[in-house]
Amino acid sequence: MKKVPLLLLLLQFAHIAAAQETDYLMAAFEGDKKLMAKSGRAKSVVIDPGHGGPDYGIIKGQLNEKGVVLDIAKRIAALAGRGGFRASATRSGDHLMSFADRVNLSSKEEADIFLSLHVGNHQEIVIYVPLAAGPSEELKPYLAESGQHDYQLRTAELLKSMENALGKGFGRERVIAKPLPYSMLSRVGAAALLIELPSFDDASYSSELQAEIADAIYKGIENYEKLTAEKES
Amino acid sequence: MKSSRQKRKVRKKGNPWSFILLAAAVFVTASLASYIYLKPKFTFESAFISEIHSRNKSLSEDEEKMPSPELYGNSSGASSEEGFREDAALAAAGSVITEFMRTYEVELLDLYMDRSGVIYIDLSAGLVRNFQGDVFKEFNVISGLYGKIKESVPGFTAMKILIQGKEAESLAGHIDISRPVGEEIESAGMQ
Ligand SMILES: [Zn+2]
Numbered sequence: 001m002k003k004v005p006l007l008l009l010l011l012q013f014a015h016i017a018a019a020q021e022t023d024y025l026m027a028a029f030e031g032d033k034k035l036m037a038k039s040g041r042a043k044s045v046v047i048d049p050g051h052g053g054p055d056y057g058i059i060k061g062q063l064n065e066k067g068v069v070l071d072i073a074k075r076i077a078a079l080a081g082r083g084g085f086r087a088s089a090t091r092s093g094d095h096l097m098s099f100a101d102r103v104n105l106s107s108k109e110e111a112d113i114f115l116s117l118h119v120g121n122h123q124e125i126v127i128y129v130p131l132a133a134g135p136s137e138e139l140k141p142y143l144a145e146s147g148q149h150d151y152q153l154r155t156a157e158l159l160k161s162m163e164n165a166l167g168k169g170f171g172r173e174r175v176i177a178k179p180l181p182y183s184m185l186s187r188v189g190a191a192a193l194l195i196e197l198p199s200f201d202d203a204s205y206s207s208e209l210q211a212e213i214a215d216a217i218y219k220g221i222e223n224y225e226k227l228t229a230e231k232e233s
Numbered sequence: 234m235k236s237s238r239q240k241r242k243v244r245k246k247g248n249p250w251s252f253i254l255l256a257a258a259v260f261v262t263a264s265l266a267s268y269i270y271l272k273p274k275f276t277f278e279s280a281f282i283s284e285i286h287s288r289n290k291s292l293s294e295d296e297e298k299m300p301s302p303e304l305y306g307n308s309s310g311a312s313s314e315e316g317f318r319e320d321a322a323l324a325a326a327g328s329v330i331t332e333f334m335r336t337y338e339v340e341l342l343d344l345y346m347d348r349s350g351v352i353y354i355d356l357s358a359g360l361v362r363n364f365q366g367d368v369f370k371e372f373n374v375i376s377g378l379y380g381k382i383k384e385s386v387p388g389f390t391a392m393k394i395l396i397q398g399k400e401a402e403s404l405a406g407h408i409d410i411s412r413p414v415g416e417e418i419e420s421a422g423m424q
Contacts, residue, residue, distance in 0.1 A: 196368055
């Protein structure tokens with residue numbers, strides 16, 4: 001009789017240990033699956049409309065950044081879906097998402113392309129390129145785990161494609177590229193850019209203009225797909 | 234024979250109770266053991282917070298050995314001249330930051346520096362509500378803060394912004410401040 005509680009206790013520990021072992025195996029399996037999936041399947045596009053919920057972003061009269069970028073994101077996702085991409089968005093409604101959740105979603109969707117959308121206080125379309133590393137000793141341990149590290153070349157190619165497409169649509173002089181340190185995008189393991197659209201003073205954001213913007217950004221995605229497909233074949 | 238059977242009967246009568254007691258004891262012991270075993274696995278602690286804790290722990294261990302405090306801005310009992318000098322620099326940085334953040338109706342709640350030169354700036358909430366800025370403007374607030382501190386505090390290496398005493402991801406949805414901000418903020422070529 002005395003052996004029974006000891007046996008039960010041991011069983012309980014064995015159960016916990018087995019569960020952990022399974023977790024490790026599952027994680028390793030998921031990793032392999034991810035690698036297999038990334039080659040030879042439809043490219044995954046994740047659109048990330050900025051702000052949301054209590055964070056309105058920039059407000060001008062009836063217009064607010066969180067709403068405008070959500071509308072444009074939906075249009076881009078629809079175009080990408082029709083074009084044969086696997087398209088998704090970090091948020092499809094009016095709620096605030098943390099940076100961590102946005103980055104996690106890009107991993108979950110195995111993003112090949114990740115585009116954050118914002119509205120700025122300028123006339124131009126500014127394309128921000130995430131910086132993956134810096135010289136500061138304090139930061140090195142943190143940057144070592146940065147997701148962008150292996151994707152800098154892809155990001156540069158996406159930038160080129162996007163500059164061309166947006167330049168064609170809205171004029172070369174209206175498209176500016178800038179490096180951006182301390183961006184959530186540094187943690188994203190995909191070709192990633194933050195596109196900041198012209199201010200509410202410089203653009204009406206009528207339904208037509210939103211469609212034009214979405215169209216130009218989608219063309220940038222298509223250009224990039226062609227570029228990488230040529231390299232992969 | 235009869236008496237021994239009776240005895241056995243009596244013993245059998247006691248058995249369910251001892252089994253219930255035993256089962257209860259097993260349940261309590263097993264739950265306690267699982268709790269002790271699993272507790273650390275379910276305790277959320279970010280890598281950065283645990284780093285601060287380990288730093289503070291080694292700091293307090295070191296403080297026991299060394300009388301002069303090295304966590305500036307927390308200097309009750311500061312005796313060395315160097316300690317006072319650092320405190321003065323931190324106080325000067327504090328007033329510059331207070332002035333700088335006033336535009337955004339954000340208060341400086343606390344300011345301290347650890348031994349590796351990382352300055353912790355604890356700000357009141359409210360920048361998201363009062364901001365109305367884009368990537369460039371938010372970047373400028375953070376690089377401005379960095380510049381102001383660098384001007385006034387020698388030995389400063391990086392800054393960690395807290396909001397209401399807690400780690401925050403961002404001030405206004407563009408710049409990631411979940412990790413300490415270092416000198417890259419000045420050499421980014423944003424201008
Ligand atoms: Zn924004």
